[in-house]
């Protein structure tokens with residue numbers, strides 16, 4: 474099952490301050506000299522790789538790595554395919570009033586993206602799934618590894634991928650998905666000087682057995698994934714608790730479409 478965005482937590486308001494403090498206290502690397510994509514939100518740090526919460530253990534990080542072999546069946550993304558900012562995508566503010574995320578940002582293809590192709594990594598702050606280590610209000614929190622209890626949150630820091638909208642109410646079906654892959658990272662303990670470490674990335678969906686999606690994503694088209702029904706059900710529950718009419722309306726619209 475591909476990784477999906479996690480719904481906001483309905484019962485964790487009290488934990489938010491603690492979670493936020495922990496995030497702020499973590500050692501994160503900012504990239505002040507890094508060129509940021511056009512339309513990048515000013516209040517968000519642009520990342521070229523994950524940052525890690527201090528609560529993530531060395532064993533958890535080791536469990537995310539693999540030794541590279543020529544016949545590996547897992548998806549390896551070579552360093553040459555990873556550019557920041559990526560020329561394949563652009564962030565646009567949505568001006569179409571009929572778009573359910575009007576006024577927000579979306580991610581659009583700048584050129585034709587073939588089926589199954591890698592577009593960009595989903596970068597953010599890797600944290601454990603313990604209450605004190607997460608931001609329960611985040612709309613950008615993605616499961617990295619359920620068994621290891623790790624997620625990646627792009628609410629405060631991330632890259633272009635954080636602007637990927639859900640297809641509901643926008644298109645008939647998604648044209649992309651969050652998919653696991655591996656990237657090379659430096660490693661002094663290995664003879665090769667590198668190891669492969671798991672990431673989640675936005676991939677164009679495969680063409681499908683009948684070739685229905687063989688067109689991939691056309692230049693100018695919005696890149697749309699499925700967050701999973703659970704994401705919208707979670708938002709609906711939170712909206713009801715908060716009596717947030719607008720949040721409830723959008724969640725219901727997404728569930729009805």
Ligand SMILES: C[S@@+](CC[C@H](N)C(=O)[O-])C[C@H]1O[C@@H](n2cnc3c(N)ncnc32)[C@H](O)[C@@H]1O
Nearest residue numbers: 573574577578612613635636637638639640641
């Ligand atoms: C990961 S963010 C996506 C990027 C966001 N549009 C932005 O400008 O940063 C998730 C949020 O985008 C909005 N969103 C994404 N897909 C949507 C959809 N199909 N309908 C309505 N809102 C959507 C919701 O507010 C959701 O909580």
